[in-house]
Amino acid sequence: MSQLDNYAPVGKPALLTVEHLTMRFGGLVAIDDLSFTAHERDITALIGPNGAGKTTVFNCLTGFYKPTVGRITMKREGQDYLLEQMEGFRITRLAGVARTFQNIRLFSGMTVFENLIVAQHNHLMNASMFSIAGLLGLPRYRSAEKEAIELAKFWLHKTGLYERADNPASSLPYGAQRRLEIARAMCTKPRLLCLDEPAAGLNPKESGELNDLLLSIRTDQGIGVLLIEHDMSVVMKISDHVVVLDYGRKISDGAPYDVRNDENVIKAYLGEDEDEDLPPEIAADVGMQP
Amino acid sequence: MMDYFLQQLINGLTLGAVYGLIAIGYTMVYGIIGMINFAHGEIFMIGSFISLISFLILSSIGAFSAVFAILIVLLVTMIFTAVFGWSVERIAYRPLRDSFKLAPLISAIGMSIFLQSFVQVFQGARPKPLQPIMHGGIKLLEHDGFAVQISYLQIIIILLTVGLMIGFTAVIQQTPLGRSQRACEQDRTMAALLGVNVDRTISLTFVMGAALAAVAGLMFTLYYGVIDFFIGFLAGVKAFTAAVLGGIGSLPGAMLGGVLIGLIEAFWSAYFSIAYKDVAVFMVLVLVLIFRPTGLLGRPEVEKV
Numbered sequence: 335m336s337q338l339d340n341y342a343p344v345g346k347p348a349l350l351t352v353e354h355l356t357m358r359f360g361g362l363v364a365i366d367d368l369s370f371t372a373h374e375r376d377i378t379a380l381i382g383p384n385g386a387g388k389t390t391v392f393n394c395l396t397g398f399y400k401p402t403v404g405r406i407t408m409k410r411e412g413q414d415y416l417l418e419q420m421e422g423f424r425i426t427r428l429a430g431v432a433r434t435f436q437n438i439r440l441f442s443g444m445t446v447f448e449n450l451i452v453a454q455h456n457h458l459m460n461a462s463m464f465s466i467a468g469l470l471g472l473p474r475y476r477s478a479e480k481e482a483i484e485l486a487k488f489w490l491h492k493t494g495l496y497e498r499a500d501n502p503a504s505s506l507p508y509g510a511q512r513r514l515e516i517a518r519a520m521c522t523k524p525r526l527l528c529l530d531e532p533a534a535g536l537n538p539k540e541s542g543e544l545n546d547l548l549l550s551i552r553t554d555q556g557i558g559v560l561l562i563e564h565d566m567s568v569v570m571k572i573s574d575h576v577v578v579l580d581y582g583r584k585i586s587d588g589a590p591y592d593v594r595n596d597e598n599v600i601k602a603y604l605g606e607d608e609d610e611d612l613p614p615e616i617a618a619d620v621g622m623q624p
Numbered sequence: 625m626m627d628y629f630l631q632q633l634i635n636g637l638t639l640g641a642v643y644g645l646i647a648i649g650y651t652m653v654y655g656i657i658g659m660i661n662f663a664h665g666e667i668f669m670i671g672s673f674i675s676l677i678s679f680l681i682l683s684s685i686g687a688f689s690a691v692f693a694i695l696i697v698l699l700v701t702m703i704f705t706a707v708f709g710w711s712v713e714r715i716a717y718r719p720l721r722d723s724f725k726l727a728p729l730i731s732a733i734g735m736s737i738f739l740q741s742f743v744q745v746f747q748g749a750r751p752k753p754l755q756p757i758m759h760g761g762i763k764l765l766e767h768d769g770f771a772v773q774i775s776y777l778q779i780i781i782i783l784l785t786v787g788l789m790i791g792f793t794a795v796i797q798q799t800p801l802g803r804s805q806r807a808c809e810q811d812r813t814m815a816a817l818l819g820v821n822v823d824r825t826i827s828l829t830f831v832m833g834a835a836l837a838a839v840a841g842l843m844f845t846l847y848y849g850v851i852d853f854f855i856g857f858l859a860g861v862k863a864f865t866a867a868v869l870g871g872i873g874s875l876p877g878a879m880l881g882g883v884l885i886g887l888i889e890a891f892w893s894a895y896f897s898i899a900y901k902d903v904a905v906f907m908v909l910v911l912v913l914i915f916r917p918t919g920l921l922g923r924p925e926v927e928k929v
Contacts, residue, residue: 396817398813422816422817423816423817423819423820423821423822426816426817426818426819427819432817432818433817435814439811439813439814441806441807441810441811441814442810443806443810444803444806444807444810448803451803452803452804452806452807452815452818452820453818453819455800455803455804455807455818455819455820456819458800459800459801459804518818522818522819
């Protein structure tokens with residue numbers, strides 16, 4: 335039998351708990367009774383073949399889908415937030431879940447810097463009392479604005495985008511746009527950062543830089559990261575914990591090394607070994623001895 | 625000849641200010657939820673009625689200085705009309721937001737008819753006059769017995785409009801509210817994920833649009849001195865033309881379009897035929913739609929394949 339739930343890190347409490355999550359679209363079962371836990375200060379990778387339901391999990395986490403069955407609990411400052419019952423914008427605001435998408439969704443008409451300021455909307459909106467204090471330039475708003483600018487600068491430096499802060503977001507090269515998305519998500523001050531294939535389309539150098547960025551977010555910022563990724567070099571190198579999905583079910587859960595050697599995982603990715611020899615004529619064509 | 629031209633320029637600018645203020649409401653709503661709010665002309669009409677009623681109440685209370693009275697009425701009209709704008713969105717558009725694309729459009733036309741009939745029933749169908757609040761003006765130059773004159777009212781209208789547009793641009797460009805509006809305009813889903821309350825942002829967009837239309841309504845009441853329940857239709861369609869001319873979705877475009885439509889109307893009436901002034905305006909709409917569908921300042925829409 336496969337290893338399910340044999341991952342229990344020491345000293346890292348649970349951050350996100352998914353219990354018996356099921357998502358049906360009509361007759362199609364996209365996620366089937368999925369339970370897993372993402373821990374604080376951990377990089378948790380959600381992997382699986384195409385169509386395994388990984389993005390659907392993200393959509394349930396961020397309020398796009400209401401799960402058919404199940405409970406998703408996010409812990410923040412000793413309080414439990416049930417994500418499946420919350421409105422989308424409150425999930426970011428209260429529960430501290432930030433996310434990026436497979437395809438880049440920056441505000442392309444705004445500058446790099448403005449993208450990071452929009453992410454701090456709540457903080458600024460509260461300080462500005464619906465823009466009234468903002469227009470009058472009251473001190474309360476000034477100091478909130480200053481903080482927001484500092485945070486934006488911090489992430490601009492961290493992602494190497496400082497020099498391009500005033501460029502339109504759409505003018506950045508692809509790899510930089512990916513980094514900006516992560517910076518923007520971090521500007522919402524999340525507890526959990528959900529990244530949907532952040533390494534897709536990156537070259538090896540950029541992919542290496544992304545690894546460093548994610549490791550630093552985990553270690554220096556103490557933020558939990560939940561990652562969907564196909565690039566196994568990224569997954570195996572940086573994740574602490576891997577959850578494998580196939581056809582909406584969890585087939586393996588554990589540390590990267592254990593998961594890699596799990597036979598269920600190998601089967602899901604490479605197909606079953608069907609113990610059937612090639613027909614002789616084809617075997618001859620490809621130069622195999624029957 | 626020159627002085628006649630100058631006089632028409634002043635008249636056209638005044639008219640353009642009114643159209644520009646209404647056009648902003650069209651363009652903002654289009655920008656954020658991608659629909660034409662056909663009830664917006666009616667919001668303008670309601671604004672003019674509220675301002676008329678407030679003036680009558682004020683004058684029955686007692687004597688105020690004209691400028692002071694206008695300021696009070698301005699505030700009252702903006703607040704009450706904004707409530708109408710908010711309710712229209714809440715009742716007629718929000719429930720249909722995720723419905724098919726034509727549904728909110730039909731709902732908007734329904735809302736427009738409803739508001740018109742509402743005012744017709746409660747205020748009567750006859751035109752309502754208002755005694756001129758302000759008299760006099762400044763003679764700019766006099767030549768061969770023809771005086772170029774700018775009335776105090778025109779000065780107030782133009783200054784107020786310029787002031788509002790500067791303030792309004794500052795809100796959109798520099799405040800958190802404006803940023804969240806621009807964010808919702810570009811990607812509503814992503815904005816929500818960053819913690820922006822999209823529903824509230826859309827509501828506030830309607831409120832702001834309605835407040836500006838209210839100012840336009842007040843100006844119309846003061847300038848023409850006669851209003852009825854049907855003024856919203858023509859003014860609304862002309863302001864919509866202005867928004868399209870400037871490039872729908874573009875705020876500076878709406879302002880520019882409003883001024884241009886006002887000028888076209890004034891000059892056409894002056895040099896050609898006053899009876900055909902509306903035809904001239906709508907010819908512009910036709911020409912813009914044929915030759916420059918994105919408008920003067922609109923960005924061409926690039927469809928990604």
